[in-house]
Amino acid sequence: MTGVSDAFVLFGASGDLAEKKIFSALGRLEASGALPPRLFGVAKSGWQVEQLRDRIRSSLKAHAPDLGAPVVEALCRKFDYLDGDYRDEKTFKTLATQLGQSVAPLFYLAIPPSLFGSVADLLKKNHLTQNARLIVEKPFGRDLASAIELNRTLLGIVPEERLFRIDHYLGKDPVLNLVYFRFANSFLEPVWNNRYIDNIQITMSEKFGVADRAAFYDEVGAVRDVVQNHLLHTLSILAMEPPINATAEANREEKTKILKAISPLVENRIVRGQYQGYLAEKGVRPHSATETFVALETSIETWRWSGVPVFIRAGKCLAITATEIMVQFKKPPISVTHEPFPPGANYIRFRLGPDRVEIGLGARAKRPGPTMVGQPIELLVMRNQAGEEEPYELLLGDAIRGDQNLFTSQEAVEAAWRVVDPILKPEHPIYEYPAGSMGPGEAEALVAQHGGWHNPKDPASGTS
Numbered sequence: 001m002t003g004v005s006d007a008f009v010l011f012g013a014s015g016d017l018a019e020k021k022i023f024s025a026l027g028r029l030e031a032s033g034a035l036p037p038r039l040f041g042v043a044k045s046g047w048q049v050e051q052l053r054d055r056i057r058s059s060l061k062a063h064a065p066d067l068g069a070p071v072v073e074a075l076c077r078k079f080d081y082l083d084g085d086y087r088d089e090k091t092f093k094t095l096a097t098q099l100g101q102s103v104a105p106l107f108y109l110a111i112p113p114s115l116f117g118s119v120a121d122l123l124k125k126n127h128l129t130q131n132a133r134l135i136v137e138k139p140f141g142r143d144l145a146s147a148i149e150l151n152r153t154l155l156g157i158v159p160e161e162r163l164f165r166i167d168h169y170l171g172k173d174p175v176l177n178l179v180y181f182r183f184a185n186s187f188l189e190p191v192w193n194n195r196y197i198d199n200i201q202i203t204m205s206e207k208f209g210v211a212d213r214a215a216f217y218d219e220v221g222a223v224r225d226v227v228q229n230h231l232l233h234t235l236s237i238l239a240m241e242p243p244i245n246a247t248a249e250a251n252r253e254e255k256t257k258i259l260k261a262i263s264p265l266v267e268n269r270i271v272r273g274q275y276q277g278y279l280a281e282k283g284v285r286p287h288s289a290t291e292t293f294v295a296l297e298t299s300i301e302t303w304r305w306s307g308v309p310v311f312i313r314a315g316k317c318l319a320i321t322a323t324e325i326m327v328q329f330k331k332p333p334i335s336v337t338h339e340p341f342p343p344g345a346n347y348i349r350f351r352l353g354p355d356r357v358e359i360g361l362g363a364r365a366k367r368p369g370p371t372m373v374g375q376p377i378e379l380l381v382m383r384n385q386a387g388e389e390e391p392y393e394l395l396l397g398d399a400i401r402g403d404q405n406l407f408t409s410q411e412a413v414e415a416a417w418r419v420v421d422p423i424l425k426p427e428h429p430i431y432e433y434p435a436g437s438m439g440p441g442e443a444e445a446l447v448a449q450h451g452g453w454h455n456p457k458d459p460a461s462g463t464s
C-alpha cells in the first residue's frame with residue numbers, strides 16, 4: 001500500500017512513552033503539516049478528551065517548549081479520546097464507529113508487549129486492518145522463539161509491508177550519519193575490509209544505573225536491552241555492502257545480510273557484569289543474575305569481514321556516558337622509521353553521542369626534532385556539539401507516509417535474535433564491578449591480543 005495514512009490511532013495514550021516522546025514528535029509533525037486530519041488516543045484511564053488534551057499540553061511544554069500555542073492547540077483539537085480496555089471488544093467496536101470513513105488508518109501500539117496479541121486480534125476481528133498500517137514498539141520478543149511467535153501474530157493481521165517495528169535508535173542522526181559517511185566517501189571503500197582492518201570495537205557506556213526502570217531492566221539485562229537491537233544493528237550499518245539503490249528494500253536487505261552473517265555468540269567469548277549496589281535497587285529481584293554489563297566477541301562471516309574480530313561492550317554505572325565505535329586498522333607491515341609501531345595507532349573513531357557526535361581519524365606523525373620518533377594524533381573529520389534530535393518525529397513521519405527504510409524487518413529481528421540466543425541462559429557467571437569503572441576486569445582478556453579496549457573519553461579531560 002502506498003499513500004499517506006488518513007487517521008492515527010495511539011494505543012497507550014496515557015503512557016510514559018507518549019508523554020516523553022510521542023506527543024512532542026506529533027507536535028512537530030503538526031507544525032510541518034505532516035499529520036493526518038484525525039488523531040485518536042486510546043487508554044483505560046477513565047479520561048475524557050479534555051484530560052488527554054491537558055496531557056498533550058503539559059507534555060509539549062516539557063518536551064517541545066519551542067512549539068507555539070497555535071500548533072499545540074491545533075494538535076489538541078485534532079485529537080479525540082477513546083476510553084476502554086484493550087482486552088474488551090467493545091473498545092474496538094467504538095473505535096470502528098469513530099474511525100468512520102477512514103480507509104487507511106495507522107495504529108501505533110505504544111503498549112506493553114503482553115497486550116500486542118489481544119489488540120492485534122481485536123483489530124482484525126473488527127475489520128479495522130484491511131488497509132491499515134501498524135507500528136509496534138520494541139522489544140520484539142525476548143528470545144528467538146518469542147520473536148518468531150510475535151511476528152506470526154502481527155503478520156496475521158497486516159502484511160510485512162504495512163508493519164513498522166520501531167527502534168528509535170535507528171532513526172538517530174549520528175546513526176544515519178554512519179550510513180551517509182560510509183557511502184558518500186569513496187576513499188573508505190578500498191580499506192573497509194579484512195585486508196586493512198584489524199578489529200572493530202563498539203562501546204555503549206552509561207554513567208547512570210537503572211534508576212526508575214529497575215523492575216523493567218531486571219527482566220531484560222544489557223544483552224536484550226541494547227546489544228540484540230541497537231548495537232547489532234549499528235554493526236550491520238558499519239559492515240553492510242552498498243545498497244543497490246536508495247529504496248527501503250535495498251537498504252534493509254543489505255543490513256539483514258550482515259545480521260545473518262554475524263556469528264552466534266559463544267559462552268567463552270562473553271563476560272557479564274553487575275554493578276555493585278544493583279541488588280539494592282528498588283524493583284530488582286533478590287539474588288538477581290541480570291547483567292548490567294556485557295562484553296563480547298563475535299565476527300562477521302562474509303568475504304569482506306571474515307577474520308576481523310568484533311568486540312561489543314555495553315553497560316550501566318560505567319565511567320562515562322558515550323557510544324563510540326573504533327575501527328582499528330592493521331599496523332604497517334614493517335617499520336622504516338626505526339620505531340616500532342604501538343598498537344592502536346591507525347583508526348577511525350565514530351562518536352555517536354549523546355552530547356557530541358564526532359568522526360576522528362587516528363594516525364601517527366613525526367614529533368618535531370632530529371629523531372624519527374612519532375606521536376599519536378587525531379584528525380577530527382567532523383564534530384557536532386549540537387543536542388541530539390529526537391528520532392520519533394522522523395520515524396512517525398515515515399510511518400505515516402509508508403516509508404519502511406528505518407524500521408526493522410522480520411528477517412532482521414529474527415537474525416539478530418539468532419546471534420544472541422545461544423547465550424540467553426538463566427544461569428551464567430557474573431562478575432561484580434564498582435560503579436564508575438569500565439566494567440569487570442575479566443572483560444580485558446577478550447581484547448588483550450588487540451591492544452585492549454578503547455575507552456571513550458570525557459570531553460572535559462581533553463580528547464583529540
Ligand code: NDP
Binds near residue numbers: 011086
Ligand atoms: P506504560 O506502562 O507507561 O503505558 C502503557 C499504556 O498502555 C498506558 O496508556 C496504559 O493505559 C495502557 N494500557 C495498559 N494496559 C491496558 C489495557 N488492558 N487496556 C487499555 N489500556 C491499557 O508503558 P510505556 O509507555 O513506557 O511503554 C509502551 C511501549 O513502548 C512498551 O512496549 C515499551 O517497551 C515501549 N518503549 C517504552 C519506552 C519508554 O521510554 N517508556 C522506550 C522504548 C520503548 P492506562 O494508563 O490507562 O492504564
